[in-house]
Amino acid sequence: MTSQPPPKPSRLDPEPVARRDFLGIASIWAAVGAMAFATIGMIRLPKAAVLSSPSRKFRVTLPESLAAGQAYVPPGRSVALFRDAEGVYAISLICTHLGCVVKTQPEGFECPCHGSRFHADGSVTKGPAPKPLPWCKVAGAGGSFIVDEDVTVPAGTKVKA
Ligand code: FES
Structure with a gap:
């Protein structure tokens, strides 16, 4: 029995990403996501509920x-x-x-x-x-x-x- 050669990759197939590159890209996106959520959280911080008192x-x-x-x-x-x-x-x-x-x-x-x-x-x-x-x-x-x-x-x- 003869083994078949692996299929020839198509020109349209994406380049295979090495595991190390994938982890690097994922960590960058995780950092960007964390900063985005932190920014949204700071924007949505409750405003101080200070009411002006009437003049004395x-x-x-x-x-x-x-x-x-x-x-x-x-x-x-x-x-x-x-x-x-x-x-x-x-x-x-x-x-x-x-x-x-x-x-x-x-x-x-x-x-x-x-x-x-x-x-x-x-x-x-x-x-x-x-x-x-x-x-x-x-x-x-x-x-x-x-x-x-x-x-x-x-x-x-x-x-x-
Ligand atoms: S507050 Fe104590 S006597 Fe007026």
Whole structure:
């Protein structure tokens, strides 16, 4: 029995690739694929979910019916505005103990967290709050004022209404 010679390769058959060449090409494609997936992953990273907070400097119009010594807390703000015969002033509602928002009372302020009480001028009448409520800067005239909760002023500072 005679063995047949291997079939003659056609011109159109691809060149045989040596194992070493195949592994080299495969490793290059694997590296390219890894870099592509890494790039896609970085592009799809979640964006920081930081919301801008409202400015702590705001314009407010006092209600016409606001009685002398009565507190007016603008919606969404942590400052109480007052009007009396000497002018308009603002007192922060952030408790100086641990930062709770104090409630306005007819005789002053009361903190719901640990029971501190403050006089109507912000001074402490019952602890544990260590310091009085700060007064905030108010500017303007007429019925419209600009309050800056980030700027404190000495207690008793009022602007003419
Ligand atoms: S936070 Fe107001 S008394 Fe503690």
